[in-house]
Amino acid sequence: MKLALRLLATPWIWSFVGALLVFLATIIFTGGVGAGGIVTAALSLAIFSVIVGVGQMFVITLGPGNVDLSLPANIGLASAVAMKTMDGNDALVAVGLAAALGTGMAIGIANYALIRVLRIPPIIATLSSSFIILSIDISYGRGLQIKPPPGFANFTNVQILGIPLLALIVVLFTVLAGIALQRMVYGRSVLAVGQNMRAAWLAGIRVERVRFFTYVLSGALGAIDGALLAGYFRGASVDIGNEYLLTSIAVVVIGGTSVAGGKANVPGIWGASLFLVLLLTMLNTFGVSPGLRLVLTGLIIVGVITAAGGQKALR
């Protein structure tokens, strides 16, 4: 009983509860048909939100005003870079991934340079760079749909006992991210900077290094996401990352990370990603029209944040 109460008090449990409720509603509607398939599909799709969600979580935790709006453009460009470099050849998969990773990190460095050197607020900095990245992507990709190498594409779809292998890998990744957050100097530093940047500086934390690393990390994760998306959906495209802008922020916030910074939650990202994906599935199953689906998703997001309330001002 006590364990159950303790569990209920954790901030991230509610997103999982929500995911579960939505799943049950869907199953009830279909009369139990296809439950396994729904779970597998949900896990397959959720990982893409989780990967960028983790990056966005670190950025948002840095403190108010920090957000990476360049993710969709990043994902698009990285998917093109990965596919072009791999060139349909399984032997070049590692090279392709490395190239995508390099692209993402370069984007992160560029974002940070705008923020630090030109003192542009992160929202505008990442926004402006997203325009530029988009242009680069359009001219680089030339609109051609380059197919991923067959081995890579299959890898992104491999399942073990109905659970996608990629999902297991990403779960491992999020566990490592959680450890980094709580038990590594970097993670503690991010949490400190997010609570009080000045106090963190005065306590001896290299604030600018932490910020630099975080933006580069977000860029890198976005790029990996792009490469994986191209593999999963069997082709790169400029728009492939568009929905992840709002999704990456939504899963971070619904998952229990504070928008004011200084408090982060890794498991919640999984719960929120599953919740959103299953919500989409449920609405599709109910035969809800796209427009109504969007309205309901939006209302639920607003509802969740309203119910959670905000942080009291500290003075």
Next chain:
Amino acid sequence: MAEPGDIIKLGGVEKRFGAVRALDGVDFVVHSGECVGLVGHNGAGKSTLMHILAGTGTPDAGAIEILGTAQTDYSVIRARQLGIRCVFQELSLSPNLTVAENTRVSHASLRGIGWRRRAGALIKTKLDEIFPRHGIEPGDIVGDLPIGRRQMVEVARAFTVTDEPLRLVVLDEPTSSLDARTAGQLLQFVRGAVANGLSCILISHLLGEILSASNRIVVMRDGKVVATDATSAFDRDRLVATMGGTVRKPRQAAGEGERARAEKPVCVRARPQGQADGRELRAHEGEIIGLAGLAGHGQTRLLLDIFESAERRRPGVEVSGPVALVAGDRQTDGIFPLWSISDNIAITSLRLLQRGGLIDAAKESSLAAHWRQRMGIRTPDVRNNILSLSGGNQQKVLFARALGSDARIILMDDPMRGVDVGTKLEVYDLVRQEAAAGRTFVWYTTETEELENCDHVYVFRNGRIVADLDRSEVTEEKVIQSSFAEASA
């Protein structure tokens, strides 16, 4: 016109902030036509009491009576309607608005056509009245004004009258950012206004101001009123004693200890930016160096220069080892409010607590336990959130954070503000112990008595060192005198 009798009467007021008992049953009265000086060390409860009077804070217990009527739904609006105005240390101006616009914000009746002109005239007249030759225009944007002028605007604004009466003005450290001339102008104005029937509560840690401007003095200590009497019955020594000042140790002549210290290597050398005459701060290993002078005259800037020099070279500053800083403004510079006591202590020492790339939980908790014991942090569990501690104990955590690191040089940015006397004494002892063990301290303080712990004191004015006092020369008079003297070109 002054009405006879009490303007305000507070009875049995209590207020707690978490574990801190800020007010412990306070009775407080102000009559019409009198200026009450409210004194006490930082953390005695003065500001809290004034917040309750202003309507911005609600008491946990006690009665508020204004003009003889008990107040039930007391609020900021009600206080203003009754004629009570407050000028607090945290300025209530919007930096993005002009002086005239800020005046408008204070007076709802300044509206309609020509409001800007009227507001400007109103504030200008009052500024001329209180601070002749002030040099402030109603069209100036407040954020662009230096802090001294901002304070002048805030004070003047409190005295402006449109449709609401003005009966009582609370001035909380109104001269902290003013120079000697403008401070004098303000006090003169207050004396005149009080003689004309206005009531005033003056809070200041400059006892000279209190003694010269008030009719009656109330002394607070640790949340209670400990003395109240006519000003004529007090002198500086009696005030200090009643406030619970630190016991004056018999002054030691420059002895063996001091000569030995002077032979130790120099740990810190720092010249303030803009220092023209070649004077610089010098700290030998194991010394406690004090920084004094009026608040905001460059002491913090020099501390930050020294702090930054550990990370990258700064002209004019040299340090011989790692540096840590103990912040004075806990909320803006020190505390991580979402974290536990243990996390707050460990943050500066994270690298030392690592094992195999990860922070070792066992090392972390032993660090916390060690310092909890050494500093006497009063808490049942170091894993509790830091805000569960009283102000003084929170400050101890900040000390533990700095002392628990490997820093050899410890900078202190007026860290004893808002701390009770008992805690202060414990910390002074600890600082002296650590200094004897070889750590060097550079200590900026606004409480002149604390300078008695220092081996050497530098007095600041306008961002520069103007006086360089040895331990035996440090007296409150000397320090205050130097801090008002003009810096030699």
Next chain:
Amino acid sequence: MTALAEAGRFPARSQNVARALRAVLPALSLILVLLGIAWLNPRAISYLGFNLMLNLAIPIALATLAQMFVITVNELDLSIGPFVSFVGCVTATMLRDSPLLGVGVLLVCIAIYAGLGALIHLRRLPSIVVTLGMSFVWQGAAILLLPKPGGRPPDWLLALMGWKPPLVPFPIIAAIVIAAVAYFGLMRTSYGAVLRGAGGNEQAIGRAGWSLLKIKVVMFGLAGVFGVLSGLALIGTTTSGDANIGNGYTLLSIAGVILGGGEFVGGRVSPIGAVIGALTLALAASPLLTFMHIPPDWQVGANGAILIVVLAARVLISRREARR
């Protein structure tokens, strides 16, 4: 009290020069863009040219002002784009077919915006997340109303937006009127000072007895009003509706406010600057780049570059200001 913001002792002249430069920067950028256009394609500097180049600037300017009101009180509206799209869809359908219903819906929209302001204040919610959620709602509503592009705005609107006054092109007149109204309302009225003050020091405004709830409601309500006007103007110009038509306005409006000299926190905004910023973006977004023969692939990137250049200039000027 330790003065962490220590006394500034800037020589007055240098500070004033820097501040003047910063205030003038939006206009400078606009002039530069105009000069660029004039040089590349002199024929564009004409009545017809301005009319064509700027006709989409009006909805952008209105949306930018909507965003500006929200930014003034230290919030952010990430839903203004889809909101404009939705208003556009209402304009293209209901306003023509059943005007009373259309007007009613638009008024309800404004009420919803005002209500959001209340919600954000009362529950201390982060506006980024709330408006993010609402962006889904408006987008979905737009799709529900107009699943495929089409519809037509009412004739009076077409006539207004298509008006060709003598001498000065309509968009310029409209821009001046809009800027004047916003400037007067926010910067010259007595309540406007209170609204801006809430952005600079919310606590102080509350302590002075003003209702912060009312202030947030007013600002978000104004954002709703200008969002509605933006949608009307947009459809009046494009003459048909589309559920996605306004989506880019979210980021454009934020850029316009910042370009115009506004800041995210502190209540420092400039209505005139915001309108000028919107005009600059509208010109730079397409006409300038087309004339520069920048390939269409790179046009969107050039927008980003322009933003960066202007902001960099502002920073350099501020650095000179602060260095003294």
